[in-house]
Amino acid sequence: MSDFAAEFAAAGAWIDRYLSEARDYPVLSKVLPGEIASRLPAEAPERAEPFEALIADFQSVILPGITHWNSPRFFAYFATSAAPIGITAEALAAALDVKAMLWRTSPAATELEEVVMRWLARLIGLPDTFTGIIYDTASIGGFTALAAARESLGLEIRERGMAARDLPALRVYITGETHSHIEKACIALGLGRENVVRIETDAELRMRPDALIKRIDADIAAGMRPMAIAATVGTTSTTARDPVEAIAAIARERKIWLHVDAAYAGAAAIMPEFRSILAGVEHADSVVVNPHKWLFVPMDCSALFVRDPEMLRRAFSIVPEHVLQHHGASSGTNFMEYGLQLGRRFRALKLWFVLRYYGAEGLREHLRRHIALAQEFASWVEAEPGWEILAPHPFSVVCFRYSPSGFDEDAAEKLNARILDDVNATGKVFLSHTKIRGRYALRLAIGNIATTHDDVALAWRLLRERAAD
Numbered sequence: 001m002s003d004f005a006a007e008f009a010a011a012g013a014w015i016d017r018y019l020s021e022a023r024d025y026p027v028l029s030k031v032l033p034g035e036i037a038s039r040l041p042a043e044a045p046e047r048a049e050p051f052e053a054l055i056a057d058f059q060s061v062i063l064p065g066i067t068h069w070n071s072p073r074f075f076a077y078f079a080t081s082a083a084p085i086g087i088t089a090e091a092l093a094a095a096l097d098v099k100a101m102l103w104r105t106s107p108a109a110t111e112l113e114e115v116v117m118r119w120l121a122r123l124i125g126l127p128d129t130f131t132g133i134i135y136d137t138a139s140i141g142g143f144t145a146l147a148a149a150r151e152s153l154g155l156e157i158r159e160r161g162m163a164a165r166d167l168p169a170l171r172v173y174i175t176g177e178t179h180s181h182i183e184k185a186c187i188a189l190g191l192g193r194e195n196v197v198r199i200e201t202d203a204e205l206r207m208r209p210d211a212l213i214k215r216i217d218a219d220i221a222a223g224m225r226p227m228a229i230a231a232t233v234g235t236t237s238t239t240a241r242d243p244v245e246a247i248a249a250i251a252r253e254r255k256i257w258l259h260v261d262a263a264y265a266g267a268a269a270i271m272p273e274f275r276s277i278l279a280g281v282e283h284a285d286s287v288v289v290n291p292h293k294w295l296f297v298p299m300d301c302s303a304l305f306v307r308d309p310e311m312l313r314r315a316f317s318i319v320p321e322h323v324l325q326h327h328g329a330s331s332g333t334n335f336m337e338y339g340l341q342l343g344r345r346f347r348a349l350k351l352w353f354v355l356r357y358y359g360a361e362g363l364r365e366h367l368r369r370h371i372a373l374a375q376e377f378a379s380w381v382e383a384e385p386g387w388e389i390l391a392p393h394p395f396s397v398v399c400f401r402y403s404p405s406g407f408d409e410d411a412a413e414k415l416n417a418r419i420l421d422d423v424n425a426t427g428k429v430f431l432s433h434t435k436i437r438g439r440y441a442l443r444l445a446i447g448n449i450a451t452t453h454d455d456v457a458l459a460w461r462l463l464r465e466r467a468a469d
Ligand code: PLP
Pocket: 078, 136, 137, 138, 139, 140, 179, 181, 232, 234, 235, 236, 261, 262, 263, 264, 290, 302
């Protein structure tokens, strides 16, 4: 056996043990800032070190500073899962060390990406008119889509830039619930934060189409140029769904790019009973769904679907000479032309493995189980005196709080923040919080493939116990 085979087998055995014992680790790391760095040498080693030393330090130095995202008792943010088969695929991709930038730098990486993106599009009910490309994150997918939106305006910004020119203000419409990456993209694209317009939401935190039309028309009347609307299916805070059909009609009528951020909830559309959550998305210009959020693919794997991939090429394609030499006359897709990155990881492999290993049916079963667990948790909260649900919970996230009578908003916030800290300090579970129209809310998100009823029940027991303290 080669050294590599023995070391890899040892790492494999460690991962296997880790996955079976993951719920026993303190979910939220308890180290203090600087603690891990202080345990590491200031210089890189001059001499080679044995594998055993690396693994030993991985366990003794690194693990205490890990917050266990892959724990079935991780209920914070959007809970995610690196399924074992996805971990295996990552190792295989690392072994190949492909840079999937040109078709010929690995035809299989490019073509597999095209095929699995088609599979995913069909699973969530997107028409074949969409083309899918994998990026690392929804943030980069969203940025790339907005860069294409800017290019689609025909203002020659790619060639002439935006400075020292007589250009109208380019406006992007979001809500107060939209994920911050859209605003970051607008900063990076030189639009200016002032041109990111927050449209009012309704009682369920969904973008109001009537307010959107009013704002767009007022902006046009003021000489501004609406560039894009970003609608969300499954907002980060409460998983609200903007009315995409109505928004798409407005976007089409006024020829404005529509980007749909379905990073988390888009996965739910693989279930026929949830297909309707993407109604209207067929009219969008771009859509993001993150398999690394709720489809058990290890970080990073974010799918951007676009109606016109040519617009991405128009925004980004530059083929340098040193690449061109190797480019030859290949007629395959060169993904480096569709975004910022040149070298690209072989991310399609892990998505392919996960989709095949579980099958669509297997994935649907896990998602249904998560949703059922979240609904059951919500029913416990609803039934418990002094506790309340703070937002609709159609997916696997529940926003709630403890609000015994006699507590004003301020006191309720302090109380719930204290409960959250105490629960998380147990190390047994990890939840996060949000604010809903200024009100502090606890938030339980279910998304790990191994989360059980007992795990969710434990979270509820701890919450009630700490509330009673
Ligand atoms: N969009 C939504 C709705 C999100 O909730 C998040 C993150 O949680 C993102 C986008 C950003 O995702 P990523 O980390 O892939 O950039």
